[in-house]
Amino acid sequence: MELVTRVMPLPKDANGNGDIFGGWIMAQVDLAGSALPVRISRGRVATIAVNEFVFRSSVSVGDLLSIYARIVRVGNTSMTVHVEVWAERNPVNPHLVKVTEANITYVAIDEHGKPRTVPRD
Numbered sequence: 001m002e003l004v005t006r007v008m009p010l011p012k013d014a015n016g017n018g019d020i021f022g023g024w025i026m027a028q029v030d031l032a033g034s035a036l037p038v039r040i041s042r043g044r045v046a047t048i049a050v051n052e053f054v055f056r057s058s059v060s061v062g063d064l065l066s067i068y069a070r071i072v073r074v075g076n077t078s079m080t081v082h083v084e085v086w087a088e089r090n091p092v093n094p095h096l097v098k099v100t101e102a103n104i105t106y107v108a109i110d111e112h113g114k115p116r117t118v119p120r121d
Protein backbone atom coordinates (compact mmCIF):
# COMPACT_ATOMS: atom_id res chain seq x y z
CA MET A 1 0.00 0.00 0.00
CA GLU A 2 1.13 3.53 -0.66
CA LEU A 3 1.16 6.29 1.95
CA VAL A 4 -0.95 9.05 0.42
CA THR A 5 -1.71 11.41 3.33
CA ARG A 6 -0.73 12.23 6.89
CA VAL A 7 -3.10 14.33 8.94
CA MET A 8 -3.76 15.13 12.60
CA PRO A 9 -7.30 15.80 13.84
CA LEU A 10 -7.82 18.94 15.92
CA PRO A 11 -10.26 19.72 18.74
CA LYS A 12 -12.70 21.27 16.21
CA ASP A 13 -13.04 17.80 14.61
CA ALA A 14 -14.11 16.13 17.87
CA ASN A 15 -17.32 15.59 19.77
CA GLY A 16 -17.71 16.39 23.47
CA ASN A 17 -15.87 13.21 24.49
CA GLY A 18 -12.77 14.05 22.46
CA ASP A 19 -13.54 11.36 19.86
CA ILE A 20 -13.27 12.40 16.24
CA PHE A 21 -16.46 12.57 14.15
CA GLY A 22 -16.82 9.72 11.66
CA GLY A 23 -17.77 12.22 8.97
CA TRP A 24 -14.42 13.98 9.37
CA ILE A 25 -12.61 10.65 8.94
CA MET A 26 -14.76 9.82 5.89
CA ALA A 27 -13.83 13.14 4.29
CA GLN A 28 -10.09 12.49 4.83
CA VAL A 29 -10.42 8.95 3.43
CA ASP A 30 -12.41 10.11 0.39
CA LEU A 31 -9.84 12.79 -0.38
CA ALA A 32 -6.80 10.57 0.22
CA GLY A 33 -8.38 7.67 -1.68
CA SER A 34 -8.73 9.82 -4.79
CA ALA A 35 -4.96 10.40 -5.11
CA LEU A 36 -4.19 7.14 -6.94
CA PRO A 37 -7.24 7.30 -9.29
CA VAL A 38 -6.31 10.89 -10.19
CA ARG A 39 -2.78 9.72 -10.95
CA ILE A 40 -3.64 6.67 -13.07
CA SER A 41 -6.53 8.34 -14.90
CA ARG A 42 -4.49 11.53 -15.34
CA GLY A 43 -7.34 13.86 -14.56
CA ARG A 44 -10.48 14.58 -12.59
CA VAL A 45 -12.37 11.90 -10.72
CA ALA A 46 -15.63 11.82 -8.77
CA THR A 47 -16.58 9.47 -5.99
CA ILE A 48 -19.44 7.27 -7.16
CA ALA A 49 -19.70 4.76 -4.30
CA VAL A 50 -18.48 3.99 -0.83
CA ASN A 51 -18.66 0.21 -1.11
CA GLU A 52 -17.52 -0.48 2.46
CA PHE A 53 -16.47 1.64 5.41
CA VAL A 54 -15.44 0.13 8.75
CA PHE A 55 -14.55 2.14 11.85
CA ARG A 56 -12.45 -0.36 13.82
CA SER A 57 -11.27 1.92 16.61
CA SER A 58 -12.06 5.46 17.69
CA VAL A 59 -9.74 8.33 16.78
CA SER A 60 -8.66 10.95 19.33
CA VAL A 61 -7.44 14.52 19.10
CA GLY A 62 -3.67 14.42 18.57
CA ASP A 63 -3.52 11.00 16.89
CA LEU A 64 -1.21 11.17 13.86
CA LEU A 65 -3.16 9.49 11.07
CA SER A 66 -1.40 7.85 8.14
CA ILE A 67 -3.68 7.01 5.24
CA TYR A 68 -2.58 4.23 2.88
CA ALA A 69 -4.22 3.30 -0.41
CA ARG A 70 -4.05 0.59 -3.05
CA ILE A 71 -5.93 0.25 -6.35
CA VAL A 72 -7.85 -3.03 -6.26
CA ARG A 73 -9.77 -2.79 -9.54
CA VAL A 74 -9.67 -0.77 -12.73
CA GLY A 75 -12.74 -0.91 -14.96
CA ASN A 76 -13.59 1.02 -18.10
CA THR A 77 -14.23 4.35 -16.37
CA SER A 78 -14.10 3.34 -12.69
CA MET A 79 -11.34 2.57 -10.20
CA THR A 80 -11.84 0.94 -6.82
CA VAL A 81 -9.42 1.74 -4.02
CA HIS A 82 -8.80 0.02 -0.70
CA VAL A 83 -7.90 2.57 1.98
CA GLU A 84 -6.53 1.97 5.47
CA VAL A 85 -6.08 4.55 8.23
CA TRP A 86 -3.49 3.91 10.92
CA ALA A 87 -3.24 6.05 14.06
CA GLU A 88 0.06 6.67 15.81
CA ARG A 89 -0.74 7.55 19.39
CA ASN A 90 0.94 8.17 22.73
CA PRO A 91 4.24 9.88 21.75
CA VAL A 92 5.85 8.75 25.04
CA ASN A 93 5.34 5.10 24.14
CA PRO A 94 4.21 5.22 20.48
CA HIS A 95 2.06 2.49 19.03
CA LEU A 96 0.10 2.04 15.80
CA VAL A 97 -3.57 1.11 15.58
CA LYS A 98 -5.57 0.42 12.42
CA VAL A 99 -8.63 2.61 12.98
CA THR A 100 -10.49 2.57 9.67
CA GLU A 101 -10.65 0.70 6.38
CA ALA A 102 -12.74 1.38 3.33
CA ASN A 103 -13.34 0.45 -0.28
CA ILE A 104 -14.28 3.40 -2.44
CA THR A 105 -15.01 3.60 -6.17
CA TYR A 106 -14.12 6.66 -8.24
CA VAL A 107 -15.08 7.43 -11.83
CA ALA A 108 -12.77 9.31 -14.19
CA ILE A 109 -14.69 12.32 -15.51
CA ASP A 110 -14.12 14.80 -18.32
CA GLU A 111 -14.50 18.58 -18.32
CA HIS A 112 -18.29 18.18 -18.56
CA GLY A 113 -18.43 15.83 -15.56
CA LYS A 114 -19.16 12.82 -17.78
CA PRO A 115 -17.38 9.46 -17.41
CA ARG A 116 -14.24 8.99 -19.51
CA THR A 117 -12.19 5.87 -20.18
CA VAL A 118 -9.25 5.23 -17.85
CA PRO A 119 -6.06 5.22 -19.97
CA ARG A 120 -4.39 1.79 -20.15
CA ASP A 121 -0.81 2.74 -21.08
Ligand SMILES: CC(=O)SCCNC(=O)CCNC(=O)[C@H](O)C(C)(C)COP(=O)(O)OP(=O)(O)OC[C@H]1O[C@@H](n2cnc3c(N)ncnc32)[C@H](O)[C@@H]1OP(=O)(O)O
Nearest residue numbers: 045046047048049074075076077078105107109113114115
Ligand atom coordinates in the same frame (compact mmCIF):
# COMPACT_ATOMS: atom_id res chain seq x y z
C1 LIG B 1 -15.08 15.14 -6.26
C2 LIG B 1 -16.05 14.28 -5.53
O1 LIG B 1 -15.69 13.26 -5.12
S1 LIG B 1 -17.63 14.78 -5.34
C3 LIG B 1 -18.31 13.58 -4.20
C4 LIG B 1 -19.64 13.16 -4.57
N1 LIG B 1 -19.66 12.55 -5.86
C5 LIG B 1 -20.35 13.13 -6.85
O2 LIG B 1 -20.86 14.24 -6.76
C6 LIG B 1 -20.50 12.32 -8.11
C7 LIG B 1 -21.96 12.32 -8.57
N2 LIG B 1 -22.15 11.33 -9.61
C8 LIG B 1 -21.94 11.63 -10.91
O3 LIG B 1 -21.66 12.76 -11.32
C9 LIG B 1 -22.11 10.50 -11.90
O4 LIG B 1 -22.73 9.39 -11.28
C10 LIG B 1 -20.73 10.04 -12.48
C11 LIG B 1 -20.19 11.08 -13.46
C12 LIG B 1 -19.68 9.82 -11.37
C13 LIG B 1 -20.87 8.70 -13.21
O5 LIG B 1 -21.82 8.89 -14.20
P1 LIG B 1 -22.87 7.69 -14.51
O6 LIG B 1 -23.60 8.04 -15.74
O7 LIG B 1 -23.63 7.43 -13.25
O8 LIG B 1 -21.84 6.51 -14.83
P2 LIG B 1 -22.10 4.99 -15.19
O9 LIG B 1 -23.44 4.48 -14.79
O10 LIG B 1 -21.68 4.86 -16.63
O11 LIG B 1 -21.03 4.26 -14.27
C14 LIG B 1 -19.67 4.66 -14.33
C15 LIG B 1 -18.84 3.60 -13.67
O12 LIG B 1 -19.16 3.52 -12.27
C16 LIG B 1 -19.47 2.17 -11.93
N3 LIG B 1 -20.47 2.16 -10.86
C17 LIG B 1 -21.72 2.63 -10.93
N4 LIG B 1 -22.34 2.45 -9.73
C18 LIG B 1 -21.45 1.85 -8.91
C19 LIG B 1 -21.49 1.38 -7.57
N5 LIG B 1 -22.60 1.50 -6.81
N6 LIG B 1 -20.39 0.81 -7.05
C20 LIG B 1 -19.25 0.67 -7.80
N7 LIG B 1 -19.16 1.09 -9.09
C21 LIG B 1 -20.26 1.66 -9.64
C22 LIG B 1 -20.00 1.55 -13.22
O13 LIG B 1 -19.89 0.14 -13.18
C23 LIG B 1 -19.07 2.19 -14.24
O14 LIG B 1 -17.79 1.55 -14.17
P3 LIG B 1 -16.99 1.02 -15.50
O15 LIG B 1 -17.08 2.10 -16.55
O16 LIG B 1 -15.59 0.84 -15.01
O17 LIG B 1 -17.66 -0.24 -15.92
